[in-house]
Structure formats: C-alpha cells, structure tokens
Amino acid sequence: MFTEGIFPIGDGLLDINEDRLKELLVADDINEIYELEQTPFARGKFAAVRRAIHKNSGTHFAAKFLKRRRRAQSSDKEIKHEIAVLMLCDGADNIVKLNAVHESRSDTALLLELATGGELQTFLDNEECLSEAHARYCMREVLKALQYLHKRSIAHLDLKPQNILLTGERIEDGLKLCDFGISRVVAEGTNVREIVGTPDYVAPEVLQYEPLSLLTDIWSVGVLAYVLLSGFSPFGGETKQETFLNISQCALTFPDKLFGGVSAAAIDFIRRALRIKPNDRMTAAGCLEHIWLKDECSIDRQILTDITKSTTVDSAAAADDEDDDDEEDVDVDEDEDDDDEAEEEDDEVEANEAELENEMSHDDGDEDELNISIDTEQQLNGTNGSKMESSDAEELAEESATKKQPVITNGKTAYNKSNSNGYSTYNGRSASNSNYSNNTARHNGTHTTYTNGAGSAARYTNGVKASATTPTTTTTQRTTAVVTVPAVRATTIPLQYNGGYR
Structure with missing residues (x-):
C-alpha cells in the first residue's frame, strides 16, 4: 500500500525516512535558485503560497511555506505527513505534484506544480x-x-x-x-x-x-x-x-x-x-x-429532451392562452350577467363568516399566551425557505438529556462519548470566522460545544436561544411557527487548518 521509506505512525499520519526525504530535499537556499514574489497569492493560518520562478529554466512553481512551529510546538510531523502523501500521489494526473523541498530555521518550503487557472x-x-x-x-x-x-x-x-x-x-x-x-x-x-x-x-x-x-x-x-x-x-x-x-x-x-x-x-x-x-x-x-x-x-440526450419538452409545453400553453382570449371576448356579455348573481352570494357568505368570527372571539381567554421555540428534531433545511415546526423549551430540555443534539455551552467544541461514568468530552477547534463566498454577507462565529446534558446549557437553533431550564407547572399551548430562511453561500473557512496548498 505504501512505497519503501513511507510508513504510518498512528493517528492517521505518515512519516518518511531520511533517505526518501533526501530525494526531494535541496540544501541550497531557496532564494539562490528561485525568484520569489514578495506578496503571497494564497494564505492560510500556518502557510503562505508565493509564485517562484526558477532562475535558470524560467519554470513557474507554487512555493508553499509552512511554519515549522505552530502554537509553540514543532509541526515537523505534520509537514512530513503532507510530503509523504504528495510523494505517494506522484503518479496521479489530477493531483498537484511536489518537485522539491527547501528548509530553513523557521519554514519548510514545498515547491509545487503551479496551476495557472x-x-x-x-x-x-x-x-x-x-x-x-x-x-x-x-x-x-x-x-x-x-x-x-x-x-x-x-x-x-x-x-x-x-x-x-x-x-x-x-x-x-x-x-x-x-x-x-x-x-x-x-x-x-x-x-x-x-x-x-x-x-x-x-x-x-x-x-x-x-x-x-x-x-x-x-x-x-x-x-x-x-x-x-x-x-x-x-x-x-x-x-x-x-x-x-x-x-x-x-x-x-x-x-x-x-x-x-x-x-x-x-x-x-x-x-x-x-x-x-x-x-x-x-x-x-x-x-x-x-x-x-x-x-x-x-x-x-436526456437533458436535451427535457429542454425540448419544456419548450414544447410552453409553446402549447401560449397557443392555448390565445384561444382563451378569443373565447373571453365572445362571452364577456354573459359573464357580466353572472357577476351580479355572484356578488349577492358573496355578500351572504361574508355575513356568515363575520358571525362565526364573533362567536370565536368570546371563547375562553386562557389560550391567549403562547410559548414558541424552535423544535430542532423537526427542523428542515432552510436553504429554500422551508418550514420548521416549534415546541416549548421544556421539551427541548427533556430531548437534550436523551439525544445527541448540538447545544452551546462554554465556547469550546465537545462531543459526548460514553465511558464508565456515562459522559466524556472531546475538545476540538472551530473557525473564528465564517465567510459566505460571492455574497457580501459575513458573520463572526464562536467555538462550538456539543454535549449531551441539559442543565444550564443554552441551545441554539435557527439563531434562537432556548435555555434548558427546570420544567415548571405553567400551562402553555403548543403552536407551529413557519420560519423562512434565505439560501446562503457555502462557508469557506475550515474548522481546523493544518496546511494544504494555501
């Protein structure tokens, strides 16, 4: 599965021995071999990519500079993993190729194939x-x-x-x-x-x-x-x-x-x-x-057929509309006579409806106050303005004690996993910003926490905060709220960035 000199070291990472690394490692300073553009054309949290032009051949490359220390810890293990993966993919037509590696005290530079588009x-x-x-x-x-x-x-x-x-x-x-x-x-x-x-x-x-x-x-x-x-x-x-x-x-x-x-x-x-x-x-x-x-x-052919059918249906519908217009001109006098009778019937119907509404307005007033919050179990995707049903906050607290649903607690990412005590957590990282590409809307996010308990944790669904509090004996009426959420562009900021092309 892996070539000689490349081997797994656990946690999903690969390592590469010194002999294989020497095949790509260039001892000379990168500035002696390449002309480097000062301004990166791509940048990540721990990496920057600059255009590099070979001084002798004139060939253009993408020089990706990876910091060798991240969060006060060495990142050589992660960098070697990326080099090993690129070496394993050297024969792939649809994966960028790694041409050379340069090291300095602070950075490791990967000379990658430049995709000009x-x-x-x-x-x-x-x-x-x-x-x-x-x-x-x-x-x-x-x-x-x-x-x-x-x-x-x-x-x-x-x-x-x-x-x-x-x-x-x-x-x-x-x-x-x-x-x-x-x-x-x-x-x-x-x-x-x-x-x-x-x-x-x-x-x-x-x-x-x-x-x-x-x-x-x-x-x-x-x-x-x-x-x-x-x-x-x-x-x-x-x-x-x-x-x-x-x-x-x-x-x-x-x-x-x-x-x-x-x-x-x-x-x-x-x-x-x-x-x-x-x-x-x-x-x-x-x-x-x-x-x-x-x-x-x-x-x-199927796509073309669908388009042709759609065009044919539209043409037929247009022809029908023209015929309907001719018929309406002929029957206009008869319609005027019918309108008078219809108006009398409408007046009678409206009177009945008004009487019915008057009776309903005198019902018991105990149901005037409604407690509405979003029920995450029934929530559907809001991309096209779809419906979301609601329930009270008390039911949310009961559900959170039995199901693995997202909630917000203290600003870190955690997930429930069973152990001898029934609970444990995992702390991960999330992006500090979420961008919607090609759409000027942006919002600042915070770290997310997922837990399986209720307690004082607050639950966010569709931007509504529902506190998971102790149930009380108050009487509420359940209702259904219809919430329309506009479609949004896909976010582009990673949950965790460990390198990559940029």
Whole structure:
C-alpha cells in the first residue's frame, strides 16, 4: 500500500525516512535558485503560497511555506505527513505534484506544480454556478483524484472548491486536487477521530466525533456537486450551529428555483452521496459508475429532451392562452350577467363568516399566551425557505438529556462519548470566522460545544436561544411557527487548518 521509506505512525499520519526525504530535499537556499514574489497569492493560518520562478529554466512553481512551529510546538510531523502523501500521489494526473523541498530555521518550503487557472472557488465567484456539463466534468476529475487516494487508504477530508485548481483558464483545461494538510490514513483496522474540515462540507460522523473513513470524502462529494450546480450550500444556516444541525439531520432539499433545469440523474447522484450512514454512500469508484457521470451521451440526450419538452409545453400553453382570449371576448356579455348573481352570494357568505368570527372571539381567554421555540428534531433545511415546526423549551430540555443534539455551552467544541461514568468530552477547534463566498454577507462565529446534558446549557437553533431550564407547572399551548430562511453561500473557512496548498 505504501512505497519503501513511507510508513504510518498512528493517528492517521505518515512519516518518511531520511533517505526518501533526501530525494526531494535541496540544501541550497531557496532564494539562490528561485525568484520569489514578495506578496503571497494564497494564505492560510500556518502557510503562505508565493509564485517562484526558477532562475535558470524560467519554470513557474507554487512555493508553499509552512511554519515549522505552530502554537509553540514543532509541526515537523505534520509537514512530513503532507510530503509523504504528495510523494505517494506522484503518479496521479489530477493531483498537484511536489518537485522539491527547501528548509530553513523557521519554514519548510514545498515547491509545487503551479496551476495557472487558480482556484475553482474563484471561478464560481464569477459565474455563481456551473452548467451541468461543466459540473459533471469537474466531478469526474475530482473523483479520479479521490479514487487514486482511496486506493492508498488516504482520505482527503477537506474537499471543497478552494482545494480544486484549474490548470488553465477554462474548466476543460483540467483540474488538480491540492491541500493534503489534514488528510489521514484510514486503513481497515484504524480508528481515526478528528474534528477537521470546512463547516458546510463536513460529514455527520465528523460532527459526532465518530471514526472517519474513506466514505467521509463522499459526503463532501455530494455537497460539492450541489454547490457546483446551484451556487448554494445544501445545509447552510444563518449560524454554524444551524448548519451543523442541518448536516446531522441531512435536511436536504432541491428547490425548483435552483434545480429547475438540472437532470434527475444529477439529483439522484447527490442523494446517493449524502447519506447519514457512511456505509449507505457510494464509493469513489461507485460514483464514477453512476449514470450521471458514466454515460455521457445518454444523459446529455436526456437533458436535451427535457429542454425540448419544456419548450414544447410552453409553446402549447401560449397557443392555448390565445384561444382563451378569443373565447373571453365572445362571452364577456354573459359573464357580466353572472357577476351580479355572484356578488349577492358573496355578500351572504361574508355575513356568515363575520358571525362565526364573533362567536370565536368570546371563547375562553386562557389560550391567549403562547410559548414558541424552535423544535430542532423537526427542523428542515432552510436553504429554500422551508418550514420548521416549534415546541416549548421544556421539551427541548427533556430531548437534550436523551439525544445527541448540538447545544452551546462554554465556547469550546465537545462531543459526548460514553465511558464508565456515562459522559466524556472531546475538545476540538472551530473557525473564528465564517465567510459566505460571492455574497457580501459575513458573520463572526464562536467555538462550538456539543454535549449531551441539559442543565444550564443554552441551545441554539435557527439563531434562537432556548435555555434548558427546570420544567415548571405553567400551562402553555403548543403552536407551529413557519420560519423562512434565505439560501446562503457555502462557508469557506475550515474548522481546523493544518496546511494544504494555501
């Protein structure tokens, strides 16, 4: 599975021995060999990417500078892991190639293949979404790269448009997958649990702190297909907590406004990738065998047929409207006579309704005060303004004692896991900011905490805070609230950044 000199060291990481590393390590100072642009064209929390031009050959590269110390600790282990993954993928056509490694006291520089077209996200920012033909091409290229990784038991774990690069100005020029800073080896028998990824793209098992697998990437594949075809996130909420809740429940919808012209095969592909249980999802090879990606000719004919049918129906409807207009001119006199009789009937109906409302207004007044809060168990995705049913805060407290639902406590990320005492926590990291690309809206997020208890913890759903308090004997009436949530762009800030292309 791994080549000589590359071996797993636990926790999903790979290491590389000194002899293999010497094949890429260049002793000379990087500035002696390359002309480096001072301004990075991409930047991450622990990395910056600059254009590097070889002084002799004139070849352009992407020089990724990784800090060797992060949070006052050495990061050599993580850097070696990324180098090892790139070396294992040297033969892949759809993955960026590593050409050389330079080290200094503070940084390790990876000389990577330069994709001149930039990130796919930049393309989406300009175009909002792709045509179905372009989306299918992108998904094929990405899945070929994933298939190569998965054959080596490596999960990417941060698949998104920012980590997909265009080799030219057009989509058809080719795509390359990059950013392996949080990739992990998830071979059979291993047990890797980490809070990693980007909020809109993470799978349910990541949020539940369950073991990761190669199929964790397939969830991101489904989200990516949805984003490429519509320009919007399938699970995006007004807050990260709401987004995570939508993901955990797989609150998936396909509004006509966004998917009216998309084929049924594409929607089926997305549904088969976005399954809550990992084993219910397709594999990377299975995705490539799906009809949406496999049989290009037949699906293109189907799309054309659907468009033709739609045009034919519209033409027929227009013709019918013209005929109806002619008939209305002839019957206008008869309609005027009927209008007088209809008006008399309407007056009688209105009188009856007024009398009924008057009777209802004198009912017992005990039901005037309503206690409304959002019921997370019944919540559906708000991407297309869908419905959310409500319940009182007392029921939320009872549910939180028995189900693993997201709640906010003290500003850290934690997940319940059973032990001898019944509870334990895991502290992870979340992004301090959530950006909605191609949409000027931004919001500042905070660290998220997931716990299984009620107590004084406050629960956030759809931006509404419901305190989990001790039940009282007050009498309330349950009602249903309909909440409309606008569609939002997918967030681009990772939960945890450990390197990658930028």
